[in-house]
Amino acid sequence: MKYKLLILSALPLLLFFSCKKDKPEDPVEEPKEIQMDLVPYFGSQQLYLDSVYTTDENYLIQFQEVRLYMSNFAHEGRILPDVALFNLRQTQHAFLKTQADAGDFTSINAYLGIDSLRNHADPSSFPTTSPLNVMNANDMHWGWNPGYIFMYIDAKIDTIPDATVNLDHFLSFHIGKDQFKQNLFFSNVPWTAVSGTLSKATLKLDLKQFLYAPYILDLKGENISHTGPGQDDLSLRLIRNFANALHF
Amino acid sequence: MKYILLFAAIIIGLWACKKDKAVFEPTPYELEIPNHFPQMIIPADNPMTLEGVELGRKLFYDTRLSLDNSISCASCHDQQYAFTDPKQFSLGVGDSVGTRNSMALVNLGWQQFFFWDGRAKTLEEQILGPVPNPVEMHLNWDKAVIKVGESQFYRNEFFRVFGTREITKEDVAKAIAQFLRTLISGTSKYDVIYKQENGFTLTSKEQAIWNEVTNEEKAGYDLFKSLNGADCFHCHNGALMQVQKYSNNGLDAVATDLGREAVSGSSADRGKFKVPTLRNIALTAPYMHDGRFATLDEVIEHYSSGVHQSPTIDPLIEYAFQGGVQLDAEQKQLLKAFLNTLTDYEFISNPKFSKPQE
Numbered sequence: 001m002k003y004k005l006l007i008l009s010a011l012p013l014l015l016f017f018s019c020k021k022d023k024p025e026d027p028v029e030e031p032k033e034i035q036m037d038l039v040p041y042f043g044s045q046q047l048y049l050d051s052v053y054t055t056d057e058n059y060l061i062q063f064q065e066v067r068l069y070m071s072n073f074a075h076e077g078r079i080l081p082d083v084a085l086f087n088l089r090q091t092q093h094a095f096l097k098t099q100a101d102a103g104d105f106t107s108i109n110a111y112l113g114i115d116s117l118r119n120h121a122d123p124s125s126f127p128t129t130s131p132l133n134v135m136n137a138n139d140m141h142w143g144w145n146p147g148y149i150f151m152y153i154d155a156k157i158d159t160i161p162d163a164t165v166n167l168d169h170f171l172s173f174h175i176g177k178d179q180f181k182q183n184l185f186f187s188n189v190p191w192t193a194v195s196g197t198l199s200k201a202t203l204k205l206d207l208k209q210f211l212y213a214p215y216i217l218d219l220k221g222e223n224i225s226h227t228g229p230g231q232d233d234l235s236l237r238l239i240r241n242f243a244n245a246l247h248f
Numbered sequence: 249m250k251y252i253l254l255f256a257a258i259i260i261g262l263w264a265c266k267k268d269k270a271v272f273e274p275t276p277y278e279l280e281i282p283n284h285f286p287q288m289i290i291p292a293d294n295p296m297t298l299e300g301v302e303l304g305r306k307l308f309y310d311t312r313l314s315l316d317n318s319i320s321c322a323s324c325h326d327q328q329y330a331f332t333d334p335k336q337f338s339l340g341v342g343d344s345v346g347t348r349n350s351m352a353l354v355n356l357g358w359q360q361f362f363f364w365d366g367r368a369k370t371l372e373e374q375i376l377g378p379v380p381n382p383v384e385m386h387l388n389w390d391k392a393v394i395k396v397g398e399s400q401f402y403r404n405e406f407f408r409v410f411g412t413r414e415i416t417k418e419d420v421a422k423a424i425a426q427f428l429r430t431l432i433s434g435t436s437k438y439d440v441i442y443k444q445e446n447g448f449t450l451t452s453k454e455q456a457i458w459n460e461v462t463n464e465e466k467a468g469y470d471l472f473k474s475l476n477g478a479d480c481f482h483c484h485n486g487a488l489m490q491v492q493k494y495s496n497n498g499l500d501a502v503a504t505d506l507g508r509e510a511v512s513g514s515s516a517d518r519g520k521f522k523v524p525t526l527r528n529i530a531l532t533a534p535y536m537h538d539g540r541f542a543t544l545d546e547v548i549e550h551y552s553s554g555v556h557q558s559p560t561i562d563p564l565i566e567y568a569f570q571g572g573v574q575l576d577a578e579q580k581q582l583l584k585a586f587l588n589t590l591t592d593y594e595f596i597s598n599p600k601f602s603k604p605q606e
Contacts, residue, residue, distance in 0.1 A: 050514075050516055064516070064563075122284070122446070123286075123486070124284060124285055124286040124287075124487060128286070128287050128289055133286060134286050134486055134487070134488075135286050135289075135358060135360075135492075138491050138492050138493070139482065139483070139491035139492075139493060141485075141486065142481070142485065143473070143481070143485060143486070144445070144446040144447075154563050156563075167559070168559070170563040171563075172563040172564065172566070224566060226475050226482075226566075228475035228476070229475070229476070
């Protein structure tokens, strides 16, 4: 009799456990992402390739290529392994999208250019998805010794302010090499949450400011630099102006 | 006894007449990519297989893809000339003539667009072009696939490669593309110079080649790379000896061929053409999109003193305002000596790329 009661009392317990649903697993947290776009401007106007803009000297200027590399994005000891390649003609405003928490990058340090180690590595050895792979770098890579081109601007200008448009003067600024790499610092990056996991910010590049600050460029005479011998002074002024023209 | 023998003879006869049954068990093909080259991206819908490469090779050399069975792909892309044509303009069916020089078929797996004007975005798409082109093979694809399908051999081979007995133009293109992706040139003297320059460990064979590089060739390479020398490296550099872009290289003050503009519709692209590789350049005369230069000397002279300015000229041709880079006679010879190091003799004699036995 005692055993019967014991069994009867155990049965509901067994039934209870057998009907118990599997405990749901803890939800997997989706990784957070940041997306940084880059939009070029000419003063207050958004800049489009092949459109014509007017400089303070009343020169007409038409940009044909605007490209740049940035690397070593970091903030307070956190470093992103990513390299970002901006190529306005090929990929419009896309610049950087990677797994990171925007809260960890409220300010950003970065290089305009590529750190020396990767600048002189085998450009074929990077993954095919890397902006540094030679197939993606394409003509942004000179060779193992000079490395990558950090900033690349091609433009045509008309330096005679008259009624006719004659863009017969070329600007070609291709700056690379380790000594011209620039340190950038952006404080208070204005991240905007666009979904639960993705935050976005837009970096601006003012190509009008690039022509004048901190150094005023003489576009008539200082129209070419491939960072070659004898072009160090102009190359340095160009890349400093370019770094100065980047801001959020 | 007589009946037994008769029965056995019938069985043996049936066995003897039995056709090979094609099976669809494709074998993955391992590309031999030189260690200084980037990885080749193979389209997901056309993986490389041994069977596919072999089928593509047969089709590449098969004249039945032309209207009157007179020409094959190889007619205008001859291995001994690094898969190009020594004629200024190749002859199509009925000796029809086009307006552009045959492009060299080399390292195609790394190209990002095809034809001189880049009108094809993939290799498979490019291959669909010449068969129906009236100045090339002049055979519409419907008829071409019927002709191919009339062959029992091809029906079996297409089944082996694609697992289907229905032959389509897309599968013809895929097979040929697989073969073309194997046409890798990376064993020239230049490759050894490139490796030596960039710190690769040379094999004993490569070391021996490096030991044979002459001072003239080295000096020519320096000129090739120099901004104040020949200044060639902006458009021709790296392991592949080219960059992927369109360029107006100053051939004409007024464009005689719209080039990329005819595809893009943009006047900013007037007179721009795909920058070709310089690999095997000594073998691929005549030169330029219209084959206007018969020799390397003429090409060098163009960049030295014959450049014409125009609104779309490539800004990288920095000395266009003075007609070119102004090389002296010795510099021209040095540059030519370097250009000759780009010839890859293994590539042009590789039996895997030659016409297969019938």
